[in-house]
Each structure stands twice: as C-alpha cells, then as structure tokens.
Amino acid sequence: MRRIAATLTILLATTACQTMPQSGTSAAEGATLAAPILTSPEAVDTLTYAKPQIARVTHVALDLDLDFAARRVAGSAQLSVLAAKDADELILDSNGLLIERITDSAGRDLAFTVGETEVEGGKGAPLSIAIGDARSIRIDYRAPQDASALQWLTPQQTSGGEHPYLFSQGQAILNRTWIPTQDSPGIRQTWEARITAPKPLDVVMSGVQQGEPEDLGDGRRAFRFLMDKPVPPYLIAIAAGDIDFKAIGPRTGVWAEPSVLENAYQEVADTEEMVVAAEALYGEYRWGRYDMIVLPPAFPYGGMENPVMTFLTPTFIAGDRSNNGLVAHELAHSWSGNLVTNAVWGDSWLNEGVTTYFENRIVEAVYGKKRAQQEAALMFANIEEVLGEVGADAPGTALSTEGEYELGSAIAYDKGAFFLLTVENIVGRERFDAWLRQWFDNHAFEPATSEMFYEDMMENLVASEREAKALMLREWIFEPGLPSNVAKPDPSAFSEVDAAVSDYARMQTIPAAYPGWTAAEQMRFLDSVPAELPASQLAALDTALGLSDTGNNEILFLWLEMALENRYEPAVPQAEEFLARVGRAKFVRPLFQVLWDQGDWGRPVAQRIYAKTRDNYHSVTRAGVDRILAAE
Template identity: 75%
Template sequence: MRRLAAPLALLLASTACTTMETAPPMANPASDRMVSPILTRPDAVDSATYAKPQIARVTHVALDLALDFDAKRVSGTAELDVLAQPGAKEIVLDSNGLEIARVTDGAGRELQYQIGETIAEGGKGAPLTIALDGAQKLRIEYRASADADALQWLSPEQTKGGVHPFLFSQGQAILNRTWIPTQDSPGIRQTWEARITAPKPLDVVMSGVRQGEPEDLGDGRRAFKFVMDKPVPPYLIAIAAGDIDFKAIGPRTGVWAEPATLDRAWKEVGDTEDMVVAAEQLYGDYRWGRYDMIVLPPSFPYGGMENPVMTFLTPTFIAGDRSNNGLVAHELAHSWSGNLVTNAVWEDSWLNEGVTSYFENRIVEAVYGKKRAEQEAALSFAAIEETLAEVGMDAPGSALHHEPGADELGSAITYDKGHFFMRTLERTIGRERFDAWLRQWFDNHAFQPATSELIYEDMLANLVTSPAEAQALKLREWIFEPGLPSNVVRPDPAAFAEVDAAVSAYTADGSIPAAYSGWSAAEQMRFLDNIPKIRSAEQLAALDSALGLSDAGNNEILFLWLELGLMNRYEPAVPKVEEFLAEVGRAKFVRPLFQVLWDEGEWGQPIARRIYAKTRDSYHAVTRAGVERIVRSR
C-alpha cells in the first residue's frame, strides 16, 4: 500500500537536535518511492560532499548510459528526483571530472548550471550547482572522463579469458562522483534504476536487480536494465561488464565470474547459502532479495565490496579450501551493518566495518565452528596490538570516531578495534542480551544513516541497564578515545597454543614445525607473522624448502612469505614478488610490498621503480594512489 508522505521538515531539516528522528523510510511527496530521512544533528554533517541536503536532496537516480570500451567512456543521461524545501532556488551535486552537456527539467526546459572550482586533494572534485526554478526532476546529459577514478577499463590481455575487455567500478568512499552526477554522500540515501548498453557478447551486472533478459538492439549492442527499490548510500551503485557467466549456489545465491574462473569460484563460495541462513538466525531477515557475487579480475583493489545483491570479490581469496571465506561472511554481514544501517559520515566508518567484522566472526563460528572463529579473532586482535605498539596508545587516529582531517590508522582500528568493542560488550553482558540489542539496532535504523553519537545513545537507551553499567563498559572510551580500553576481552590464548609453542621453538633453535602442513590457514599465518623478522638467507631458504612457501596456494600466506623475504633482502624472493605484483592488484597486498621495498633503500627502491613501471597501468586508481604515495615520497 502507499505510505504516508513524511513532512519535508523531517526529511530535509539540518538544524541541530539532540536525538534522531527514528521514522522509517517514507514515500516521496512527488512519487511512491521510499525516501530515507537524513540525520538532523551536527555530527552528521559530511565534509566530503558539496551537497546541502537540508535545502534540496536527491531521492532517486535513473541512469541511461552507454559503455564505450574503445574510448573508455561512460556517457548518457542521469535523471534525478529532487525533494526541496519550499522556495529552494538550487540544488548542489558532487562532480569530479564529469563533462556536462545539458541540464533540463522534467518537461525539457533548460536549467542553468555551474561547475565550481575543483578541489583535487582528497578527491572531492567540484560542486555542480543547478538552478531549480521549481523543478522536481532533473535530466543531466553528460559523459565521464576517460580516467574516472571509480572505473577500471581492462584490455582483453588483462582478463583471464584474454579475448574480451572488462569494466568494473569501485565507488567507496567518494569515487562514484567521477561517473554519476548525484549527491555523493553516505547520509543521502537514494533509490536508483539503470539502463546500460554494452557491446555483444558482454554481460552487465549491477548492484540492483536485473529486470528480465537483455534487449538486443540490433546494432551489435544489448541493453540491460536494473532496479534498486530500496534507498542506499550512493557509493553502493556499482557496475561490472565483461565475458562473465553465472552459476547458482542456492535458491537465492549464486556467483558470476569469467568462464575460466567460474568453477573454482563456485566451489570456493559453496557455503554462501548456509552463511545467509546463519546471518538471518543471528540478526533478522535478509532484506535484499538475492545475494549474488561476482569474482572480478585480479586488479580489483579490495578483498571485497558489499554492493547490494552483487558483492564484488577479488580472485585472490580463492585458495581451494574455503580458508579465506571469512571474506564472503564479511561482505554478507554488510547487508545489515553498512548497507542497511550506514555511517552518515566517513569519520564513523567503524559503524560499517567494525560492526561487520564482529558479525562476520559470528557467521564464521556458526558455519565453520568455534575454533576457527577464535583463531580468526586472535589474528584480528594481533593487528590491533601491532598497530598500537607502533603508533602509541594515545594516537588520536586510534579512536573509533575520528574528526575530519585526522590521521586514520587503517583497518586495525576501523575493522579490528570495532570488532573487539562489539566482542567485549557481548562477552561482558552475555550473548543473548547483546544479540537482542544488535538486532533491534538493525531493525529500528533500517535504511537510515547513523553516527557514533547515535549508536552510543542507542546503547544507553536499549543495551545498558544503568549509568554505572555504561561507565563500567567504558562505552564512550571505546568510541571516542584513543588506545585500547582496559576492559577489552582478549582472545582465548588456547586458540593458537600449538602454533605459539612452535614459534617459540623456532625462535630458540630454528626447528621448523613438522605439523605445519596439517595446520589451518589461520595457524600457518600466525606462525609466519610471529617468527623473528630478521632472518638470514640460509634460514629463509630452509623455511621455503620445508614449508613450500613460494608455492603457497593461499595468497594471504604467500604475501606474508614475500614480505618476510623482502625485509631481509632475500634475492630469491624478488622474481616471485615481481610475478605476484604483476598479477595482483589488491591494495592490501600491493601497497605493503612496495613499502617494504622502498624502506630497503638503495637495494629495494630500484626494484620498486622497475616493477611499478611495468604494473602501474594494471592497477585500479585506489591501488595506484597508495603506491604512488610510497614511490614518490622521496
């Protein structure tokens, strides 16, 4: 049935208030589409957008775009539904490199527009200001730049099949403004639809539900249609196109990949339907319909990206034994923490990643057992300790919430400290009570943005039983202060007892554990990450010979081995490093290896420059930017 329209003051207001309006998404007064309310509080002001959503905001995006693989261009139109305060004269969008040809209203009337000064630093781009003149719908004719940072165009040679080109997008955090003219802020949720044309025989997938079969246009091209009828943050609009096939896993799950990769990918993610069931049993219904995945070419810069109904995955997680499937559990968990309830500003990204990392571990426990979950949690905690040992417990960037412009300390804080905050609460107050709170958090804030202050207020209202308990749990210290609170519940030391004993033995006398080949991937990683970092060439050769590290089928283990080799200027590792960096574009692996090479001065820097000259064009802009901060730092 049609929902009652929310008052404009509720949907658009930006004046400060002490609590959030908790109304669920409602209908746009100008349409039947769902509109998510914006947060009306000072901690929800997004410094990374030019938009002024309290005056006029985008509620729906309709794309009609053509993919040109020769020119590496996306071009066409974007129609935007606008919800504005009475008398609003203009709307401000985000743009970065977009070439605007024309802007009209719903009746075809020309509207004036202006592209402001570009701020290159941080990728903020330029404001696109459009005179509304009463318009509730805008039609923007445009094309994206050939070097749009969100898009990576791959030549046939850069794909597994080697015959057809490939395209994929990566929009988080603020890259989608390089190919879509909208208000590119996580707090301004929008429904969307798209019609995409591409040359045969390429298939197109998006982070929306495909509508029917592709339409043959008779000119060597086909048109694909998609709909996302739930309001999402715009960074979750995603596209991939290439020679890809599909294979079902369960009634609502399946995987896409290049034909040469599909069977391996399908076997690796075969537990996905079980994961969805486990996640629903924990925290409520999966609300997005299907949960499909696409395994992309290896230049994809992340392990995974939680795009709704179409998670994007790196092929580097494929190990043949499902040992890296925590990645799948993580991206699935984002369907609740991140996609359903989203950080309103990027300074609160732990609300996405930290809560998701905890949820991931619970899914792993349900599907793979408690021992594996405890081991993976212990690896996570080790990352926190290593980072804090390096930067100090009082480093401002080690707070979960950080101020705009503050230095961030990466995944060890956003992911791992957030994980252990949730884990500490669960272990301290009890799983049953904690789970009931987290489920209501997802239910009561579904399809809405959130902030650190908001979740803190929710904890006070719905989790803790008294101010004294809130103080004992150190809620504010966990969220807003640096370091690691003293009440942290540490992982079970028994999780890696055998491995830690083997590390001690190797450290003492160089004895290499005979049981290594029978260990889990987590145990093997624990061993490699904890043995002494200073090794002679003879010691490294003995490790490689005994454990087969150079031929490891798990890229997480191979990476640790290559990193160890480079730290010790181990020449036999260099050819494998060159091969690895030429094949893999995942930033998690690429950036640290270049960093180690660079830190090795006159030995490593020439190697880094030589490799990067060959591999630069194969990397996504996200990975490339990280590497260039290293190799151009001196």
C-alpha cells in the same frame, strides 16, 4: 518497471535527525519513503558539497552507454528531487564530469555552474543547478576517461583474453567521477539504470536485473536494473565482461569469467548456509538475492559489499575455503553498512567494525568456534601491532575519527569488532544479540552516527550505572587506544602454534605439523617468527613449508613480505610476478612499502616493478603506491 513516488512521504524526525518539510513532486511513479537526513553536528559530511537539508536527491535513473574503445561512460541521469518550498538550487558532487545539458521535466534548459575543483582528497567540484520549481531534472553528461571509480581492462588483462572488461569501485567518494548525484553516505537514494554494452558482454549491477537483456540490433544489448530501497550512493556499482553465472542456492549465486567460474563456485559454495546463519543472528535478509561476482585480479579490495552483487577479488580463492571469511564479511554488510550506514566517513567503524564482529559470528556458526577464535586472535594481534607502531594514545586510534579509517583496518575493523566482543562478554551474548538486532531493525535503510550508537546502547542495552562504568562505552568509541576492559582472545586458540614459534626462535626448529595446520595457524606462525632472519633460514623455511608454491595468496603475501624485509634476493622475481598479477591494495601497497624502506637495495626494484605494473592497477591502488614512491 516500478519507480519511486509521485508524492514523497517523509520519515518523522527523531532527536538525532531532522528532515525538511514535504514539498514538490518527482517524475517517477508509485510511493516511497525518503530516508532521513541527519542534521546533528557530528552528522555533517565535509566530503560533499550537497546541502541536502535544502534540496536533496531521492532517486537516480541512469541511461548510459559503455564505450570500451573510448573507455568512456556517457548518457543521462534523471534525478528526482525533494526540496524545501523556497529552494531554487540543487548542489551535486562532480569530479571531472563533462556536463552537456541540464533540463527540467518539460525539456527546458536549466542554468548550472561547475565550481572550482578541490583536487586534494578527491572531493572534486560542486555542480550547482538553478532548479527553480523543478523537482525532476535530466543531466546529459559524459564521465571522464580517467574516472577514478572505473577501471577498463583490455582483453589481455582478463582470464579469457578475448574480451574487454569494466568494473567500478565507488567507496568512499569515487562515484562522483561517473554519476552526477549527491555523493554522501548520509543521503540515501533509490536508483535504476539502463545500460547498453557490446555483445557478447554481460552487465551486472548492484541492483536487481529487470527481465532479459534487450537486443538493440546494432551489435549491442540493453540491460535494466532496479534498486527500490534507498542506499548510500557509493553502493551503486557496475561490472561488464565475458562472465557466466552459477547458482548456489535459491537466492545465492556467483558470476565470474568462464575459466574462473568453477573454482569460484567451489570456494563460495557455503554462501547460502552463511545467509541462513546471518538471519538466525540478526534478522531477515532484506535485499532479495545475494549474488557475487569474482572480478579480475586488478580489483583493489578483498571485497565490496554492493547490494545484491558483492564484488570479490580472485585472490581469496585458495581451494579450501580458508579465506572465505571474506564472503561472511561482505554478507554481514547487508545489515551493518548497507542497511544501517555511517552518515560520515569518520564513523566508518559503524560499517566496518560492526561488520567484522558479525563476520566472526557467521564464521563461528558455519565453521565452528575454534576457527572463529583463531581469526579473532589474528585481529587482536593486528590491533596490537598498529598501536605498537603509532602509539597507544595516537588520535587516529579512536573509533570515531576525523577521516576515513586513516590507520587502516586495525582500528575501524578490528578495534571496532573487539569493542563489540567486549560488550558481548560483559552483558552476555543473549542480551547483546537482542540489542544489536533491534539496532538494525530500528535504523533500517537509514544513516547513523557514533553518537547515536552510543545513545542507543545507553538507552536499550545498559542495565545499570555499574554496568555502564564496566562497559566504558565512551572510552571505546571516542578515545584513542585500547581500553583496559578489552576482552582479549583465548590464549589457547594458537597454543600449539605459539609453542612452535618459540621453538623456532630458540632452535630454528621448523614445525613438522605445519602442513596440517589451518590457514589461520599457518598465518600466525609466519607473522610471529623473528623479524630478522638470514638467507639460510629463509631458504630452509621456504623449502620445508612450500611457501613459494602455496595456493593461498594471504600466506604467499606474508612470505614475500618477510623475505623482502630481509633483502632475500631469491624472493624478488616471485614478488615481481605477484605484483604483476595482483591488484589488491592490501597486498600491493605493503610490498612496495617494504621495498621502498630497504633504501638502495629495494628502491630500484620497486621502481622497476612499478613501471611495468602501474597501468594494471585501479586508481585506489595506484594512489597508495604513488605516495610511497614519491616519499623521500
């Protein structure tokens, strides 16, 4: 197994970043480059206790046992450290970790303290280690049973119903609940892992598996993984369960539970074509393999872009690939987010907005311009809806913010994408693509800030003062609202649907063409009909359009949201069934919010459903619903 360097070579500092002088050695073997640490004021991560400019982690080697009976991960983490010559303390992030012992490479005990826990925001506590001149340390520890990053599922919560399941979700700062390291997107690290699990479970991680599993002879097997490229620590991920694999192309494939695998494969069968399209746009795919795992429905997000192993929700499976823009999005993260990463979470748009733009370009290349235009129009409607709710000048509507995309996807994702669409529209696609490609190339495997993005555009893209004025770059990135130069979507993208919406609003005419529409067109219609509808019209829509019976969860969600907003009693049992089988926060939180907003009619329903479903949700989803139901 190749590991990281005995002697560390440091990347040269630039005007936007600075690294510490080379010092010390690690216990690992072979040479590597340590990604730079940005030290400009806007790159300081307030969500970590680490002081990486003094002492930083460059490599993590995990040796962990998965105990499904105790619902606990335990073992050791070997950390390679790069530190200034006079540094004698290393500060890590911890949230509930039970530290048993810390030693140096000679096995000598190192003193450590765990500071006061900051409960609000999940920051946890600083783990301060007196390293002296040690540059390789071993931490023996256990993760808490309630580690927020991990969800342990009983057999009954899986499709197969016979074996337990585990998956992690580390973004943004949850991995500090099961891995002792410096948990900041600006402190990139290589890593490796040895994971033991009971037979017959398979283990996958966001690193490349090394060889075949080792039979330990005690009913357990050991799996080994390696990520030899420096990644932000939130991208270290694990899943274990009764899962099988099916290849798509020479470097792509999908894992899923056996009963789900064929449907999952059919839904993502275009993935190899997507990788080819992405490479044609912005250069080589640099991670080797691109595999995916379709997780049980408790997974809280649509997808998570973990390198070499994208995690996906089963709720995107519609049978017609209409929702696999999700796959294009997670694939695009292999460039924007994984290759070049926001240094702080207030610049999340650098990951998500750039990726959403890139996703749309992949969709256009693989599925055609019409579908790309329609999906862009849905994004723009999302922006307008949020700005209408919070106000066009609300501070949180700037791309670069103080927190982690506090207003949800409409700003970091959709406004970020329309920023790049607008720039492309002004400078031309050819020039813009060349610029974005060099951005990825020149900052590969490094953190970045909004200021760096702006300065790079000014230096390498903008051709004149006149063009700079037309682009309004600073307004887009640092000011709230939607700049006046926004490249609005083509109004013809949904001309037929918008006409049908108008007809329905005037005469309650249900469109006969609906069954033949694309999923995007159907969603546009459901999202645009009048908000207030009587029970008779809701019943007619459901019957005529088959909304209750749709296999597309995106459309089913829109139907349930609309029905509950209008206190449509027949939708309550269906909403209860939906919320019991789906854990995706995008669906769960809004439906509980709708019920809660209905006062005496909806609140008892929300409380009854949540009492049954809460334990099935990941901590990410639970936290959001807890806040809703705690509100007066």
